[in-house]
Amino acid sequence: MSFDRIVKGGKVFTADDSREADVAIKDGKIAAIGKNLPADGAEVLDASGLWVIPGGVDVHVHFQLRVAGTVSADDFENGTKSAACGGVTTVVDFSTQGPRDDTLLAGVEARLKEAEGKACVDFGLHAGISAYKRLKDPAADLRRLLDFGVPSVKMFMIYEQEGWQSDDADIFSALRLARGLGATVCVHAESERVMNLLIAEHRAQKERLGAWAHALSRPNFIEEEAVQRALKWAEATGGHLYVVHLSTGGGADLFKQAQARGVNAHVETCPQYLLLNDEVFKDKKTGHWYATCPQIKKKADNERLWQGLADGTIAVVSTDTCPFTTKQKDAWNGDFTKIPYGLPGVETLLPALYTFGVKAGRFGMNHFVSLISTNPAKLMGLYPQKGAIAVGSDADLAMFDPDAVRTIDSKELVSRCDWSPYQGLTMGGFPVHTLSRGEPVVRNGKFVGPKGHGRFLKRRPFGWKDLPEPRLVPPSGGR
Numbered sequence: 479m480s481f482d483r484i485v486k487g488g489k490v491f492t493a494d495d496s497r498e499a500d501v502a503i504k505d506g507k508i509a510a511i512g513k514n515l516p517a518d519g520a521e522v523l524d525a526s527g528l529w530v531i532p533g534g535v536d537v538h539v540h541f542q543l544r545v546a547g548t549v550s551a552d553d554f555e556n557g558t559k560s561a562a563c564g565g566v567t568t569v570v571d572f573s574t575q576g577p578r579d580d581t582l583l584a585g586v587e588a589r590l591k592e593a594e595g596k597a598c599v600d601f602g603l604h605a606g607i608s609a610y611k612r613l614k615d616p617a618a619d620l621r622r623l624l625d626f627g628v629p630s631v632k633m634f635m636i637y638e639q640e641g642w643q644s645d646d647a648d649i650f651s652a653l654r655l656a657r658g659l660g661a662t663v664c665v666h667a668e669s670e671r672v673m674n675l676l677i678a679e680h681r682a683q684k685e686r687l688g689a690w691a692h693a694l695s696r697p698n699f700i701e702e703e704a705v706q707r708a709l710k711w712a713e714a715t716g717g718h719l720y721v722v723h724l725s726t727g728g729g730a731d732l733f734k735q736a737q738a739r740g741v742n743a744h745v746e747t748c749p750q751y752l753l754l755n756d757e758v759f760k761d762k763k764t765g766h767w768y769a770t771c772p773q774i775k776k777k778a779d780n781e782r783l784w785q786g787l788a789d790g791t792i793a794v795v796s797t798d799t800c801p802f803t804t805k806q807k808d809a810w811n812g813d814f815t816k817i818p819y820g821l822p823g824v825e826t827l828l829p830a831l832y833t834f835g836v837k838a839g840r841f842g843m844n845h846f847v848s849l850i851s852t853n854p855a856k857l858m859g860l861y862p863q864k865g866a867i868a869v870g871s872d873a874d875l876a877m878f879d880p881d882a883v884r885t886i887d888s889k890e891l892v893s894r895c896d897w898s899p900y901q902g903l904t905m906g907g908f909p910v911h912t913l914s915r916g917e918p919v920v921r922n923g924k925f926v927g928p929k930g931h932g933r934f935l936k937r938r939p940f941g942w943k944d945l946p947e948p949r950l951v952p953p954s955g956g957r
């Protein structure tokens with residue numbers, strides 16, 4: 479057999495294996511893994527001294543999202559370029575249910591049009607639900623989505639005023655349907671009514687408090703109460719719950735308890751909840767740039783979330799990438815309720831987790847791969863096409879020098895965001911080369927791939943039976 483390309487001499491890490499091996503590619507797929515594979519005219523990519531991992535799978539991004547009177551700063555083209563430069567080769571974005579839509583597929587098709595021909599790495603979509611009660615036939619709707627390759631919906635426990643909120647009955651109903659169909663219900667868990675009360679109280683003092691009011695109006699119990707409720711509906715129905723962007727240590731504790739009871743639920747967190755704490759909101763000049771929803775919590779939460787990643791309670795690290803420039807953020811004019819919420823992140827996901835997870839000794843390389851690639855691929859119906867280095871899998875690979883480091887400077891990142899929450903931090907794990915379906919899209923750290931190379935991924939239903947344990951991959955030891 480002749481190959482198109484061989485990644486030669488690297489050290490290959492998957493979620494459960496580490497070895498020195500060449501990886502051979504044919505027609506965009508991995509065709510062989512082994513030592514001294516014959517080149518025979520294939521292009522050889524020298525990976526000696528590099529670590530080769532399956533490309534990152536970031537299942538939570540928002541490119542060119544229209545929100546808060548503006549649009550997130552990276553479109554599908556630039557956003558996926560920045561992903562590739564960070565070693566992320568699959569992203570999953572979200573569609574929106576339009577203000578009059580009584581089905582979900584129309585929103586998915588509209589969003590697909592925005593991404594197709596622009597995305598530079600493969601992408602999937604979650605179907606956003608903003609008005610569950612308006613759906614004419616939710617069961618038929620979910621079935622249509624599954625046929626289309628969209629086995630996950632997203633529901634918000636907040637945003638009542640914006641008209642996107644799902645109440646308890648909506649979430650309960652969706653989970654009950656999801657159970658029979660193999661769909662996943664992704665939930666943004668925050669407690670609306672108490673949060674609105676605290677926002678109104680702090681709004682009265684917004685001049686004095688500035689961005690700090692954002693933190694004061696969303697204490698930890700706002701998320702914890704909602705996580706508890708969502709877990710209860712998952713437990714009652716047996717439907718697969720996936721809580722997005724967990725920010726609190728208390729939320730991780732609730733998941734640990736629920737998993738011990740066998741509740742069909744998984745959870746992700748994001749680098750901002752691991753690396754940053756709410757002191758950032760106290761800076762009068764830059765505090766509001768960091769506003770996200772849910773917002774960044776305390777140091778103790780960072781620590782508990784890291785622990786949850788290491789012990790398997792938290793299965794996935796995604797980014798909730800939704801960048802806004804300083805100009806967009808500065809339009810808040812001192813009112814913390816007017817800040818466009820969101821941060822850049824997809825480009826620095828792998829470096830952040832490698833540096834502060836693996837290099838800091840919190841978990842080993844195999845566990846790192848499970849958190850940023852294999853587990854999200856499994857949970858979102860993409861494995862083993864994505865999230866694996868195995869014969870027959872897509873040749874999505876990131877290769878990095880384990881010892882190289884660089885200091886984060888927003889000017890050097892591909893994202894159009896003109897600031898970085900990690901400015902000045904030193905990180906390793908930036909890929910030297912990235913392959914997407916066998917095509918080099920990043921060479922020597924620079925994006926070289928063609929626009930529109932990314933394809934829409936038809937994802938499979940969630941196989942609870944294939945994944946009997948909520949803890950997908952046991953924590954591993956050192957490297």
Ligand SMILES: [Zn+2]
Pocket residue numbers: 538540798
């Ligand atoms: Zn989000």
